[in-house]
Amino acid sequence: xxxxxxxxxxxxxxxxxxxxxxxxxxxxxxxxxxxxxxxxxxxxxxxxxxxxxxxxxxxxxxxxxxxxxxxxxxxxxxxxxxxxxxxxxxxxxxxxxxxxxxxxxxxxxxxxxxxxxxxxxxxxxxxxxxxxxxxxxxxxxxxxxxxxxxxxxxxxxxxxxxxxxxxxxxxxxxxxxxxxxxxxxxxxxxxxxxxxxxxxxxxxxxxxxxxxxxxxxxxxxxxxxxxxxxxxxxxxxxxxxxxxxxxxxxxxxxxxxxxxxxxxxxxxxxxxxxxxxxxxxxxxxxxxxxxxxxxxxxxxxxxxxxxxxxxxxxxxxxxxxxxxxxxx
Amino acid sequence: xxxxxxxxxxxxxxxxxxxxxxxxxxxxxxxxxxxxxxxxxxxxxxxxxxxxxxxxxxxxxxxxxxxxxxxxxxxxxxxxxxxxxxxxxxxxxxxxxxxxxxxxxxxxxxxxxxxxxxxxxxxxxxxxxxxxxxxxxxxxxxxxxxxxxxxxxxxxxxxxxxxxxxxxxxxxxxxxxxxxxxxxxxxxxxxxxxxxxxxxxxxxxxxxxxxxxxxxxxxxxxxxxxxxxxxxxxxxxxxxxxxxxxxxxxxxxxxxxxxxxxxxxxxxxxxxxxxxxxxxxxxxxxxxxxxxxxxxxxxxxxxxxxxxxxxxxxxxxxxxxxxxxxxxxxxxxxxxxxxxxxxxxxxxxxxx
Numbered sequence: 001x002x003x004x005x006x007x008x009x010x011x012x013x014x015x016x017x018x019x020x021x022x023x024x025x026x027x028x029x030x031x032x033x034x035x036x037x038x039x040x041x042x043x044x045x046x047x048x049x050x051x052x053x054x055x056x057x058x059x060x061x062x063x064x065x066x067x068x069x070x071x072x073x074x075x076x077x078x079x080x081x082x083x084x085x086x087x088x089x090x091x092x093x094x095x096x097x098x099x100x101x102x103x104x105x106x107x108x109x110x111x112x113x114x115x116x117x118x119x120x121x122x123x124x125x126x127x128x129x130x131x132x133x134x135x136x137x138x139x140x141x142x143x144x145x146x147x148x149x150x151x152x153x154x155x156x157x158x159x160x161x162x163x164x165x166x167x168x169x170x171x172x173x174x175x176x177x178x179x180x181x182x183x184x185x186x187x188x189x190x191x192x193x194x195x196x197x198x199x200x201x202x203x204x205x206x207x208x209x210x211x212x213x214x215x216x217x218x219x220x221x222x223x224x225x226x227x228x229x230x231x232x233x234x235x236x237x238x239x240x241x242x243x244x245x246x247x248x249x250x251x252x253x254x255x256x257x258x259x260x261x262x263x264x265x266x267x268x269x270x271x272x273x274x275x276x277x278x279x280x281x282x283x284x285x286x287x288x289x290x291x292x293x294x295x296x297x298x299x300x301x302x303x304x305x306x307x308x309x310x311x312x313x314x315x316x317x318x319x320x321x322x323x324x325x326x327x328x
Numbered sequence: 329x330x331x332x333x334x335x336x337x338x339x340x341x342x343x344x345x346x347x348x349x350x351x352x353x354x355x356x357x358x359x360x361x362x363x364x365x366x367x368x369x370x371x372x373x374x375x376x377x378x379x380x381x382x383x384x385x386x387x388x389x390x391x392x393x394x395x396x397x398x399x400x401x402x403x404x405x406x407x408x409x410x411x412x413x414x415x416x417x418x419x420x421x422x423x424x425x426x427x428x429x430x431x432x433x434x435x436x437x438x439x440x441x442x443x444x445x446x447x448x449x450x451x452x453x454x455x456x457x458x459x460x461x462x463x464x465x466x467x468x469x470x471x472x473x474x475x476x477x478x479x480x481x482x483x484x485x486x487x488x489x490x491x492x493x494x495x496x497x498x499x500x501x502x503x504x505x506x507x508x509x510x511x512x513x514x515x516x517x518x519x520x521x522x523x524x525x526x527x528x529x530x531x532x533x534x535x536x537x538x539x540x541x542x543x544x545x546x547x548x549x550x551x552x553x554x555x556x557x558x559x560x561x562x563x564x565x566x567x568x569x570x571x572x573x574x575x576x577x578x579x580x581x582x583x584x585x586x587x588x589x590x591x592x593x594x595x596x597x598x599x600x601x602x603x604x605x606x607x608x609x610x611x612x613x614x615x616x617x618x619x620x621x622x623x624x625x626x627x628x629x630x631x632x633x634x635x636x637x638x639x640x641x642x643x644x645x646x647x648x649x650x651x652x653x654x655x656x657x658x659x660x661x662x663x664x665x666x667x668x669x670x671x672x673x674x675x676x677x678x679x680x
Contacts, residue, residue, distance in 0.1 A: 049602065056503060079494060079605055201650040208603055209596050214407035218647035221400035222392060242596065246406075246519065247399065262507060263598070 040072050043292045044094040045103035045285075046087065047077035048130065048176065052207070052234040053261045054281050057327035058130070061285025062103075069293045074099075081172060081207050084108045091115050101125045101292035108175045109134030125295035129288040131177035140301040142287040144279040146178050149309040150185030150232070153256050153277045155193070156311060157186075157228050160254045160274050164196035165227025168219045170236040172207035179204075182232040182258065200226070205236050212239020213246070220247055228254035234261050237276065241267045260326040268314055275313030280325045283307040350546070376670070377619060377634040384638060388645030395648050398525070405530040408640035409518075410435075410592045412533050412633060414611035415618075416540045417584025419632045420577045422615050423544075424557045425624025426482035428578070429608050430471060430489035431585055436604030437493040438464040438589035443506030443599035446514065453513055461586035467493065468582015472575035494605065501601040508597050518594035529591045533633075536587065541629040543580070553577055557624030614639055617667040638663065 045062055047055050059075045066073040074094070078086035084107045094102060095118060102124055106112045109131075116137035119126050128138035157167060169186060173179040183202055190197050200223060205212035212231070216239055220226055229244070231237025237257030241264070244250050250272040257264045257276035267273035284307045291301055312322045389396040414435065418428045442460030445451045451459065467489065474485040508514040518529035544550040552573040555563040564570045593599045618635030620627030642663055646656045 053504060079602055083605075201652060203647065204653045209598075209600055210410065210592065210603070213596070214403070214644075215647060217403045217407070218400075218644050221397060221403060221644075222394050222648035222650065224394065238596075262505075266509075 040070060041100035041293070041296050042072045042074065042097075043101045043103060043289055044097060044099040045073060045075045045129075045288065046091050046094055046105070047075065048087070048105045048107050049077040049079065049081045049083070052259065053327050054234055054259050054279075057281035058285035058288075060327075061282035061287075062289045063285075064282070065286045065289035065293075069289065071100075071289065071293060073289055078107070081107060081176065084111050084175070088112065088115065095119055095122065095124065098122075099124065100296050101127065103127045103129055103288040103292060104133060104138070105130035106133040106176065107131070109177060125292065127288050127291045127295060129284050134177070139295050140291050140303060140305055142284055142291055142305040142307055144284070144309045145306055146181035147185035147188075149258075149277045149279065150182040151189040152309070152311055153230060153258070154186045154189035156275060157230060157254060157256050158190065158194040158197060160256075161197070161227040163194055166198045166200055166223055166225060167228045167230065168200040168216075168223070168226060169202045169230050169232060170212055170216055170219075170240050171202055171204050171232040172236050173204055179232065186230055186232070197227075205239055207233055207235035209235050209238050209242070212236045213242040214239075216240045216243035217247065220244070220249065220253070226253060228256065231255070231257045234259040234264065237273070238263045241272055245272055260328075262328045265317070265326065265328070268312070268317060271314070275311060277309055278312055278322070278325050279309050280307045281327060282325065374619075374628065374630055374634070377617075377631055377638075377667075380667070381634055381638050381641065384641050384645065388641070388648065391645075392648050395645055400644070400648070402525065402527065402530070404637070404640050404644045405533070406527055406595075407644060408636050409529045409533045410588050410595075411607060411610045411614060411640075412636040413536055413584055413588040413591060414607060415614035415632045415636050416533075416536055416629060417581040417588075418608075418611055419540070419615050419618075419620055419627055419629055420544065420549075420553050421482070421581045422612070422620050422622060423553050423624055423627040424574060424577055425560070426475065426574070426578070427486060427612070427622070428471070428581055429483065429486040430467065430493055431581075431588075431611050432604040432607035432609075433490050433494040433497065434464065434467045434582070434604075435585050435589040435592065435607060436599075436601060437467065437497040437500075438586045439593040439599040440497045440501045440506065440601050442590055442593055443508065444500065446511045447506055447508060453511065456511075457517070457590060460590050461583055464586020464589060465579050465583040468579040468585065469575060471582065472578030475578065476571040476574040490608070497601040497604075501599065503601060505601065506599040508593065508599075515594050515597045518591045529595060532587065532591060536584065537629060537633050540584075544627075544629050549573065549576055549580070554625060557626070559625070610639065611636075613664050617664055619671050621671075635667070638667070 047058060049055060055077055062073050062075060076090055078090065087107050088111055091104060091112065092115060095115065102119060104126060112133055113135055116126060116133060116135040120137045126138045128141040130143050132141040132143055169183060171179050171183045187199055190199060200219065203215050203219060205215045212235060216229060220243060229240050231240040240255055244253055244255055255273045257273055260278050264273060264276055268275060287305050287307055291305060294301055310322060310325065316322055394400060414431045418431060421428045438460050441463045442456060445459045446453065446456035471486050471489050474480050475482050516528065518527065520528045522528055523531060544553065552568055555568055556570055556573060560570055614636035615632050616622060616635065617638055618628065618631030620631060639660060642660055643656065646659060
């Protein structure tokens with residue numbers, strides 16, 4: 001088929017380039033412009049994604065702080081938590097917009113290092129949140145102590161399975177700080193405190209619900225006597241819940257999750273899941289913006305801002321304190 | 329209706345010298361011998377693919393007896409279902425020499441739209457389900473039209489649709505999952521069991537396989553699919569309305585994609601707007617492993633099903649063996665290479 005004319009192809013190609021550059025989800029609630037020399041300071045937040053409701057809650061906290069401190073906040077993230085390259089592109093684009101400060105949760109700390117140096121060179125303060133970044137550039141990290149949080153999950157797991165048996169972990173990835181810390185925190189606790197518990201090889205589902213479901217089913221099929229399974233983030237935990245339900249083993253296997261979201265909350269209420277660790281995502285968003293404002297004003301910041309974590313199960317899920325940090 | 333006449337340089341398409349409709353063969357028993365070489369060749373390929381699948385199943389069963397439990401084998405089928413349905417539909421596209429990159433995000437978009445229809449608009453279950461599938465067909469239709477009428481190469485056209493669908497899914501859903509808990513019977517579409525022990529999702533996969541095979545081998549659409557794939561110019565010259573049939577092919581693929589989105593949403597009982605990226609590659613891999621050539625003109629539905637099963641089986645077997653996940657992806661990549669290479673070798677010897 002002969003070409004219809006290069007002009008049309010050129011236009012389509014240009015449109016595609018633009019579409020690719022805007023790929024992934026971005027949003028500007030404040031509709032901010034360049035931000036330099038401006039009225040209100042702009043803070044650009046680049047998160048790990050939109051895949052889980054967790055990030056929407058972080059965004060909520062950030063917007064709350066934006067209102068309180070009278071700044072403009074932009075919030076964006078790649079399509080999924082495995083899209084490292086996309087996140088790097090977004091960070092680059094955010095830097096080029098010349099914000100007054102940047103908030104960043106790295107999918108891959110190493111990959112983001114050059115851009116961190118770039119931000120430092122341009123004198124744009126960086127506040128790390130959630131996973132943080134393995135770099136000296138960020139002035140502080142507003143995050144959950146993932147190791148300790150996972151250790152708390154392990155503590156409950158050991159208790160619920162009676163101190164011995166096989167336990168599996170379904171983790172989202174091994175390149176982000178949260179993936180690594182939660183996995184290690186969980187395993188370390190068990191190694192130190194529960195030598196009779198056998199840990200099966202860790203499997204990674206990328207946080208994808210379907211993948212995690214299929215993965216967990218395979219784990220259970222291969223180890224029918226398994227005592228407990230830990231899902232290290234929302235997507236993974238949902239996969240574990242689905243698999244346990246599909247095989248009709250709800251109540252037989254101890255399931256412990258991470259974060260909240262409607263699926264996990266419902267599972268705890270109906271007994272499929274024993275309990276979970278929740279972070280404080282709204283707090284994370286809030287503290288990140290608050291720290292950014294302080295940084296813009298030249299104030300000193302602590303090395304880390306611990307935003308807190310809690311264990312919740314059927315017994316305390318309706319407590320006010322817990323309800324405040326859960327999200328649907 | 330004019331028959332498709334001689335298309336030069338074709339090997340195993342349905343458009344060889346004399347008429348190849350089943351009726352014409354019935355009327356001419358002396359020509360049945362013609363069927364034999366191509367039939368044996370075709371069946372030989374399928375037999376080889378099927379044999380590979382059997383070998384893999386036996387291997388994993390020996391290594392870990394849990395692998396061959398009925399529960400696990402059902403699990404393998406269930407894990408293959410969504411990608412399998414995508415692969416079935418896109419086999420047609422690939423046979424025409426095209427490619428469909430919007431399968432993954434398009435599927436997610438149809439899942440989201442189904443969620444809107446059933447949950448937000450409260451349509452009755454059959455209506456919402458049908459609308460969901462039709463929205464998938466619509467996406468396919470748009471792809472086909474862009475490719476056939478604007479002359480945009482399939483890779484670019486479907487890449488563009490992939491991005492658009494990705495964004496739209498998030499926009500329409502407000503970046504939040506849509507839960508189907510209020511919709512009675514929805515999750516039964518994938519997880520119910522009309523036939524004891526067989527999840528409905530898997531049943532849908534099998535039924536669609538039969539339908540796709542019939543369409544590909546026994547209908548005009550199927551014949552033209554092969555014709556366009558073997559030699560588009562020749563098909564056009566001999567009077568085939570290539571544009572119209574290309575649109576039909578992509579629309580069909582889109583409809584399958586709509587069903588895949590439906591089954592996915594039913595299994596998870598929710599529409600997850602940010603998932604889907606990457607599923608198109610898995611589907612294409614399944615098609616290719618099954619013996620369909622990316623260059624077009626050649627392929628089979630059963631091959632696609634077997635290809636999808638091979639990937640699903642190997643993935644599951646490796647997980648049951650608790651092989652490190654890093655090695656799992658390496659092994660699957662090697663499996664794909666081997667499968668395609670074997671097919672190239674075989675075709676090299678078979679060609680005249």
